[in-house]
Amino acid sequence: MKINKDNYLRQLRLHDEKALVWVIEEYNGLVTAIVRKKLYALPQYHEECISDVFLGVWKNIEYYDEYKNSFQNWIAGIARFKSVDYLRKYLRELQTESIEDVTIAAPDDSYDRIMAKEVSREVEQMLSCLRPKDRELFTKLYVEDKSFEEVSAETGMTKDVIYNRVSRGKKKIRKLFPVREGSGQ
Numbered sequence: 001m002k003i004n005k006d007n008y009l010r011q012l013r014l015h016d017e018k019a020l021v022w023v024i025e026e027y028n029g030l031v032t033a034i035v036r037k038k039l040y041a042l043p044q045y046h047e048e049c050i051s052d053v054f055l056g057v058w059k060n061i062e063y064y065d066e067y068k069n070s071f072q073n074w075i076a077g078i079a080r081f082k083s084v085d086y087l088r089k090y091l092r093e094l095q096t097e098s099i100e101d102v103t104i105a106a107p108d109d110s111y112d113r114i115m116a117k118e119v120s121r122e123v124e125q126m127l128s129c130l131r132p133k134d135r136e137l138f139t140k141l142y143v144e145d146k147s148f149e150e151v152s153a154e155t156g157m158t159k160d161v162i163y164n165r166v167s168r169g170k171k172k173i174r175k176l177f178p179v180r181e182g183s184g185q
Helices: 006-014 019-036 042-064 069-094 108-128 134-143 148-155 158-175
Strands: none
Touching: 006 019, 006 042, 006 108, 019 042, 019 069, 042 069, 108 134, 134 148, 134 158, 148 158
16 A cells, blocks of 8 residues: 555554654654754764654554644654763763763864854743843843943943842742752752
8 A cells, every 4th residue: 555645644543654654754754853953963863763753653553642732743742851861871871970070072062062053052041031121130140240330330320220120030940940959959
C-alpha cells in the first residue's frame, strides 16, 4: 500500500513502518528546525533527539486526536518536549561531573559567547515584565554594573526613587520567576 497524506494516520496507528517512513520524510524539516533551535548549544544531542521524537510518535500515536489538533502541531509539541528533556538530561550530567573533569574545547571563546547570549536572552525575558523606565534602571545597575549614584546622575532621579523602583521591580520578578527549591539559589 502506498502511504500518502490521506492514509498515513490510519497506517501509523496500525504500526505500518512505511507510514513512519512517510512521516519522517514529511516532517523531518520541522522536527529538525525545532530541535536545533532548542538545543542550538548542544549539537551532540540533535540527531538522538530527532530520532526520539519520531520514536515518540511511533509509540504514542494512539494518543493523537485529529479533532483536537493538527498532526503538524502535535509532532511539533513532541519535538519541543523532547528537546526540553534533553536539556534536563544535559543539566543532570553537568551536575554529576566534577569540575576537574570538565574541559571546554571552544575555539575563539565561542562557548562564552553562546552562554552570554543565553544569559542575555534570559535577562531580557525576566526584565520584560517591567516598565521601560524600570528595565532601563535594572540594565544600568545590574548589566552595566553602574552605581546608584551614577544612575541617579544619568537619569535625574534621586537614589531613594531608584531604590524604591528597583525594590518593586525585584518583587515583581520574584513573583513571576520564583526560585525553585533545590536550584541552589
